[in-house]
Amino acid sequence: MKVLLVGGGGREHALAWRIAGSPLLTRLWCAPGNPGIAQHAECVPIGAEDIPALVAFAREQAVDLVVAGPEAPLTIGLADACAAAGIACFGPSAAAARLEGSKAFTREVADAAGVPGAAWARFTDPSAARAYIRRTGAPIVVKADGLAAGKGVVVAATVDEAEAAIADIMESRVHGASGAEVVIEECLVGQEVSFFALCDGTDALPLAAAQDHKRVGDGDTGPNTGGMGAYSPPSVFTEALREEVMARIIRPTLAEMVRRGTPFRGVIFAGLMITDAGPRLIEFNVRFGDPECQALMLRLEGDLLAALHAACTGRLSEVSLGWSAEPSLVVVMAARGYPGTPAKGGAIRGLDAAGAVPGVTVFQAGTARGPEGGIVASGGRVLGIAARGPDLAAARDAAYCAVAAVDWADGFCRRDIGHHALPHPGTIKAA
Structure with missing residues (x-):
């Protein structure tokens, strides 16, 4: 093929x-x-x-x-x-991809399908949005309606922060046309989980879950990013929860998309909050997450290409994929300045040494060839240092050992990936 x-x-x-x-x-x-x-x-x-x-x-x-x-x-x-x-x-088709392209569309579909989620409202007028925030109070979530490279969501702890987000998104247009409309949501409390399923329009094959780390700084501090690391599987996501998510979120959404004449084919990525009342939908994406995909691919057992093709041809029922019991973890190395303006062009050395650490695979993201043929940084999130191990602590330690082998003056990373499952961050060791 x-x-x-x-x-x-x-x-x-x-x-x-x-x-x-x-x-x-x-x-x-x-x-x-x-x-x-x-x-x-x-x-x-x-x-x-x-x-x-x-x-x-x-x-x-x-x-x-x-x-x-x-x-x-x-x-x-x-x-x-x-x-x-x-x-x-x-x-998916462009019509079905609106599940990611428009936060408001996702909420409309979820409501029609009876999918549990947050209370929400949509606004095209900044003054009306501010008035709603003052009435509702904080904490509250403000989202640019359109695509914003994973950076269009502000979890505001105060009303002032939420109003500042309205100014940035709707008036300063920091995310361009994606901020012409905002969705304001109830702030759900719990642990966030990314769950993935392959879809062929009517059928769905559950894949696996991961837990992403969106904030730029240790301890989940600082602004949201596209993701600073992830691990799989998250202990909070049990087999019973997986079945509940398939029954209450994934399959009803697929049925609603069929009812609308826009069947969904591809991979559906459900961003979930695991609350005391059960799983609640935060958002849908229409592709594999990044960096979650890196963690998932390390655990996947089976023919991915066969599964992707089956999703296109309505043959998902013929596909079987397995998952290693060994957990995986990926640490994102980003360029100084990210998620703002990242430093580009800096030489990156030591990738072979990092990849030689047992259990480690190095994935390149924002990289390019420099004038002399070496690897240089060309984006914000630049490397994914991924590892699989007999337990999560071993995977974490291997990943951070490989991080220490990378020689890149402009690079930084979070030091606490996996902290929800591993309260004590690993020590960065020499390779």
Whole structure:
């Protein structure tokens, strides 16, 4: 099977790494890819949102399956364009991708499907939004309605913080047009979990769960980011909870999407809050999470490519995937300045030494080749140092041992990934 993977981040590196091991694979391209992905795929210089060029390449190369990594290409119609060209695409139509492209749309679908979630309201007028916040009080959650690279959510502890978020999102437009409308939600209390399932329009195959670390600083402090690390499986997410989430959240949502004439095919990512009253939906995403995907791919047992293709062709019932009992953990190394303006161009050394630590796999995200051929930083989240081990503490220790082997002056990371399950952070050791 010839496969074109779309994207160039850590999630795509993890997917390429796993797809490359499939016995079904005959050739793998990635557009645009990165130097790490180039170890497993032929990288082609096509942007992830250049839909006409992606489809033209897929037709020229007789690609059997296009796999969409990030959400943006899906929300602007990659799957639709592939379908029009007769090419299978793993990912939802633009209409179904609104589950991520619009927070308000997600809430409407969830309400219609009876999915448990937070109380919410939507606003296009900043004054009305502020008045609602003053009436409701804090803590409260303010979300840009559209895509914002994982940074469009503010969990405000005070009314002043919430009003400042309205000013930033709706008036200063820090997230561009995505902030023309906001969704304001009740602040749910509990542990946040990311849960994933493959969908073929009507059927769903549960995958696994992970716990992300959104805040930039240790102890869950500082602004939200795209994710500073993750581990899988989270102990709070039991088998009974998985069944409840499938029955009360995933399957009713799929049925509602069918009722609307926009069946969902691809991977659905449910951001959940595990509260004292049970699981509640925070948001849906229409792609694998990043960095959660890196943690999941380390635990996956089975043919990922076969499962992705089955989701496109309505054959999920024929697929079986297993998961290692060994937990995994990924530490994101980000560039100084992230989640604001990251420092770019700094040389990164020691990746081979980091990858030589037992149990460790290094995934590249925001990297590029420098003028002299070495690896340099080219983004905000730059590396995913992932490890699997006999227990979570061993996986954590291996990951941080590998972090210590990376020589990158501009790099930083959180030192407490996994702290919900491991109260005492590991010591950074020399490789």
